Amino acid sequence: MKLKKDVSKGSVTLMVLSVLEKQDLYGYQMIRYLEGLSYGVFQFNEGTLYPVLHALEKDGMVTSYWDAVEDSRMRKYYHITDKGIKLLNESKKEWEEYVGAVNAVLIGGALNAAT
Amino acid sequence: MKLKKDVSKGSVTLMVLSVLEKQDLYGYQMIRYLEGLSYGVFQFNEGTLYPVLHALEKDGMVTSYWDAVEDSRMRKYYHITDKGIKLLNESKKEWEEYVGAVNAVLIGGALNAAT
DNA sequence: TAAAGATACCTCGATAATCGAGGGTTTGTG
């Protein structure tokens, strides 16, 4: 499969970028957040999320800053960049293409697929 | 992520089982076939497909037989079993759940997700 | 105030899905 690898990594990346598009979040918060948004279907663990965030930052898709929003402890917030938004839009397109293709196979079955 | 691993493997498995549900196919044919059904989005290579087929056979999801359908060369055809059909149905459900969850995140964004 | 538990960050080794590159045989075509 061609797309799989990208989409596979992309589906975590995709979701992270997607929520960051709307607001800055910190890692631990994102985990709970995505869990809720997906109705409990996804259960990220930190070992998955943090490396993804670091990779995104390294690639300039997000930036991070420490802040104590509620005046208590410091948290590392992530902010999406223009580059990140671009990637998000591309990833969304890929995701849709990927889903469409799988569904086409599932529906297509034995019959002719085209048109 | 929790489902990812299964769905990831599942998406190849899923598509294979799905086309086999309608008719018996041989490996090389499946590659072209899935490529067509997915409008060229997927480009399986043999190194991906054959191990999947062998694993499915080992697990009793498919059976195989050699046949020379058009009286020329021998081809190894795969046939889905009842067990395989069961797996197919479960995988379909998982796939839908997975897609639904990702889409919920993509749409949900910053707002409240639930109802 | 001391202990406990949740919050919050991180890394690293194991697992496993996929890919790419290879190897081999048979069939059809120029």
Added chain:
DNA sequence: CACAAACCCTCGATTATCGAGGTATCTTTA
């Protein structure tokens, strides 16, 4: 006959994800 395409296969490298572990802080409670 040579070459391409059809057709089967394996194996090592890559990479995404997970699980487990490590550390520090903050809040609650006894």
